[in-house]
Every structure is written in structure tokens, then in C-alpha cells.
Amino acid sequence: MKIAFYLENKNLSNIDCSNIENGNPGIGGTEYIIQATIYYLTKLAPQYHIVLGAQCIDNIPPIPYYKKTDSISELIKDEKPDYIIFKYEPYLYKEASICAKENNTKLIPWAHNFIKRSELTTLANNPLVTRIICVSKEQLNMYRDHKAFLKSVYIYNGMPVEYLKTQLPYIPSYNKRPFEVTYIGSIVPYKGFHILAEAWKDILKVFPQAKLNVIGSGKLYDRTSKLGRYGIAEEEYEKQFMPALTDDAGNIIPSVHFWGVLGTEKNEILKRTRVGVPNPSGISETFCITALEMQAMGALVTTINYGGLKNTVFHTGLLYNDPKDLATSIVTLLKKKDNHIQEYYKFMEENFSFEHITKDWIDFINHLSDSSIPFLPNNNSDRISKLKEFNRKIKRNLPFGYTILPTIDFYQSILRYLHLIK
Incomplete structure (x- = not known):
């Protein structure tokens, strides 16, 4: 059985992903997870014939089988895999469907983002689609009353827990940290940075000494994007949130620092962060690796009570139901004395370590030829x-x-x- 993974990475060709065990080198979470999953699968389960098809292969992790390819259809035609796994995008699915039928390849869309109901219906009715992979239990729960649920599974995204454990002795205690708040993510409207920007001056009223770190830019996912005056986000989006973070002369206020896109060096900022704020809006958040990364460095996390964030934010954090409560949630966490980091590491290792997640992938692969689904969510608590x-x-x-x-x-x-x- 041959399984192919397809990765679109032409805009990330200059980013070195060869040391994937040390965490995300500064690319989108989806692109990181695809490469890391294949790396750990081929390392821990070498019995499977797995090939990565990517647009650029110069800086990918060390894996046995890979192929430079310009498109998903080219990968299917050249490799003729039994199954092809790809990040679900409508255009990729359409292209793969046409080619898969001709080459007897089964499709496995990997839903890193939420899928529209109409598109779910199409996937549910297509016999070429043998499975739909969700990345969190909550994401799959949202499809519970849709036909697509019957061919869907969830497999959590993984975390490099073994590497992170080596950092534990160097992580400062919570009560010795300055009052710093950190956002990590693409600075685009659907990631909700403007919600945090609008809340910042309310936070300064309670903690005038607070600092805001902003890691990321409008170029996180597309390095070719054209940015606005401040070089932070696209022009129209900058105009929306920058007035809340600038003085009357248009200068960025002293309490705010924009770091741009960082790789693993972002951990040094997170080690002094008290409160992490990933995706304040929750839109598109099926999992949220960033929430796990922040907590791994000792930050407490607050964000909206939605989607995969329900699975990745530990009980020491705060999930709000209304974005207007963001400032209050940040202030509450800034006042905390402890982050209970040892408890968090136990939670992270038991649920999200790549070693643990790879076992789920092995179980998934072993059941691909069966009509049964290997595992389904049992969260009926709400x-x-x-x-x-x-x-x-x-x-x-x-x-x-x-x-x-x-x-x-x-x-x-x-x-x-x-x-x-x-």
C-alpha cells in the first residue's frame, strides 16, 4: 500500500524545515504539521510506503521518499498511490478528484480548516473520498449531524514534547515574569488580531507596565503579500487596528513591539510571557498549535471558547464566549501567581506528543481498507x-x-x- 501526502510550499522555499523535531521553524501551522507528521510516521513506522510530494524539496525534513512536483494531479499520475492525503482546499479537491478516478487513487482530505456544509455534502457523496480527517474532537463534533460524519475521523495535531522537555529547566517561574502579553499568528482579519489591539489600552489602564509582543505578519502564509505603511499587515487591515496601537503622531506606542515572523527563537519571548492570546476571534480555528506552544513555554492562554481551542487550552487558561471579554480575561490571568506547568506537560504528553499521535496515525492507516471507522468522538457533554x-x-x-x-x-x-x- 502506497500513501502519498501533498504539500504546497512554493512560498516557503527559504525556510529550513530540516530540524522539525525542534518545533515550528516559522511557517504556518498546517505546513509544519504535514511535514512533521510524515517525518514521525516514516521514523516510527517504516513499514509503510509513504511519499511526500512537495513543490519545493530543498529544506524539507529528512524522510526516505519524496518527490518534487508542481501539482497534486502530477503527483497522482507519477506515483499512482493507493491513497493521497492533502490539506482540504476546494481547488485541490477538484483537481485531485479528476485525476484520482483515472488512476484508481482514493482521496483523504485533511481538514485543517472548517469545511462548508455544501462541500461536506460533496465529500460525503463521493465514493473516491474514503476518509475525512479532522484535527480535533470538537471539529468533528460540529459535523456530527452531517452525512460526512459517517466517513470522518479525528487525529490531533502533534507536538515535539521530547524536545520541549529539554527546555523545562530554563523556563522561568510564572511569578518572576514581567507583565507581558504575546500574540502569535498571521496578522489577517480572520485571525482576530484587531480584537486584541482594540483591548490593549483597557489592559494598560490596569497594568500600565504591561508589554505586548506581536509575532507574525501578513506574510506568515504567503511571503509574497504586499504590506501597508507599517510593514505589518495588508494596508486595509493595518488601517483597522493600528489606530489603537499608535499615538496621535502615528507612532507605535512604547508598550507594543512587532517582532515579525520568528521561528523557534520565539520561545525566548514566550518564556517571559505571562499571557498568550492565539486567534482571539476563533474563526477557522480547528485546533490551534499556537495555544499548545505558548503553554509549553509557561504562558497562560486566553481566547474564545470555540472549536479546537476547547481541546488545546488547558484548564489553567480562560475561554471567553464574547470577544468583548478579552481585556478582562487577560487582566485576570496577569494577576495569577502560578501556571502549573508540570500538570500542563503531563496533559500535553498524554494527548499531543508526536509519539502518541503517530500511534493514532498507525491505527488509522491499518483501518483504511476496512469499512469501519477506527475512532469517533464521544464528547456529548454539551x-x-x-x-x-x-x-x-x-x-x-x-x-x-x-x-x-x-x-x-x-x-x-x-x-x-x-x-x-x-
Whole structure:
């Protein structure tokens, strides 16, 4: 059995990913996880024939089989794999579907972002799609009352826990840290940095000595993006959030430092950070590696109570339901005396270490030829999940149930539109 992974990395050709065991070298989380997963799979399970097809192969991790390829269709035609795993994007799926049918290749979309319901229906109805991989339990729970749920699994993204353990002796205690807050991520609207920017002056009213570190830029995912006046984000987005972080003369206020894109050197900033804020809006957040990285360096995390963040933020952090509560949450965590980092490392190792996650991948691969699904989420602790499970059972037992009955998310969207729920 041959399994191919496809990676689009032409805009990351200058980033050295050869030491992937030491963490993310400063690329998007998805691009990091794809390479790290293949590295650990080929290292810990060499019995599988796994090939990485990438647009650039100069700085990839050391793996046995790889191929430079310009497109997913080229990879399928040249390698003729039994299965191809790829980050789900509509254009990639469309291209792969056409070629896969001709080459008897099964498709496995890897849903690093949320997929539209209409697109999920297409995946559910396509016999070439043998599995859909979600990256968190909460992400899969959202699809519970959709037909695509029946061919979906979740496998958490991994963390280099063994390497991170070597850093533990050098991580300062929480109560000795300055009052620093850190954001890491692409500075684009859907990542929600503007929410933190707007909250910053309220935080300074309580902690005038506080500092804000901003790691990332509008070029994190696309190094060719054109930035605005400050060289931080695209021009229109800069105009949205920079007034909250500048004085009357347009100068960045002293409490804010923009670091740009950093690799593993970001850990030195995180070691002095008290509060980490990944993706304040939660939009598109199916997992959030950044939340795990921040906590691994001893920061407490606050962000919105949504999606994969429910799985990756430890109980020492704070999840808010309304973005207006961000400033209050940051202030609350800045006042804490301890981060309980040893407890967090136990949680991280048991759930997210690459060694642990690779076992899930092995189980997944071993079941690919079976009609059964290897594992499903059992998180029915909240009312929405119970409603979705009940809705799915109704659909399953009615003729055309999946076709004619809406999902619970559809009803929720109507209620939000009418301002009856948040």
C-alpha cells in the first residue's frame, strides 16, 4: 500500500524545515504539521510506503521518499498511490478528484480548516473520498449531524514534547515574569488580531507596565503579500487596528513591539510571557498549535471558547464566549501567581506528543481498507452535541433524511441572524 501526502510550499522555499523535531521553524501551522507528521510516521513506522510530494524539496525534513512536483494531479499520475492525503482546499479537491478516478487513487482530505456544509455534502457523496480527517474532537463534533460524519475521523495535531522537555529547566517561574502579553499568528482579519489591539489600552489602564509582543505578519502564509505603511499587515487591515496601537503622531506606542515572523527563537519571548492570546476571534480555528506552544513555554492562554481551542487550552487558561471579554480575561490571568506547568506537560504528553499521535496515525492507516471507522468522538457533554447526535439519528432513519433535514448549525445561524443567540 502506497500513501502519498501533498504539500504546497512554493512560498516557503527559504525556510529550513530540516530540524522539525525542534518545533515550528516559522511557517504556518498546517505546513509544519504535514511535514512533521510524515517525518514521525516514516521514523516510527517504516513499514509503510509513504511519499511526500512537495513543490519545493530543498529544506524539507529528512524522510526516505519524496518527490518534487508542481501539482497534486502530477503527483497522482507519477506515483499512482493507493491513497493521497492533502490539506482540504476546494481547488485541490477538484483537481485531485479528476485525476484520482483515472488512476484508481482514493482521496483523504485533511481538514485543517472548517469545511462548508455544501462541500461536506460533496465529500460525503463521493465514493473516491474514503476518509475525512479532522484535527480535533470538537471539529468533528460540529459535523456530527452531517452525512460526512459517517466517513470522518479525528487525529490531533502533534507536538515535539521530547524536545520541549529539554527546555523545562530554563523556563522561568510564572511569578518572576514581567507583565507581558504575546500574540502569535498571521496578522489577517480572520485571525482576530484587531480584537486584541482594540483591548490593549483597557489592559494598560490596569497594568500600565504591561508589554505586548506581536509575532507574525501578513506574510506568515504567503511571503509574497504586499504590506501597508507599517510593514505589518495588508494596508486595509493595518488601517483597522493600528489606530489603537499608535499615538496621535502615528507612532507605535512604547508598550507594543512587532517582532515579525520568528521561528523557534520565539520561545525566548514566550518564556517571559505571562499571557498568550492565539486567534482571539476563533474563526477557522480547528485546533490551534499556537495555544499548545505558548503553554509549553509557561504562558497562560486566553481566547474564545470555540472549536479546537476547547481541546488545546488547558484548564489553567480562560475561554471567553464574547470577544468583548478579552481585556478582562487577560487582566485576570496577569494577576495569577502560578501556571502549573508540570500538570500542563503531563496533559500535553498524554494527548499531543508526536509519539502518541503517530500511534493514532498507525491505527488509522491499518483501518483504511476496512469499512469501519477506527475512532469517533464521544464528547456529548454539551447540549448542542446532544442535539446534533439526536438530529443525526433522525436523519439516518428517515428516507432522504440527510437531504431534506437541516443541520443544527443551520438553525443556530438563523438565531444568530435574528440576534436571539450570540
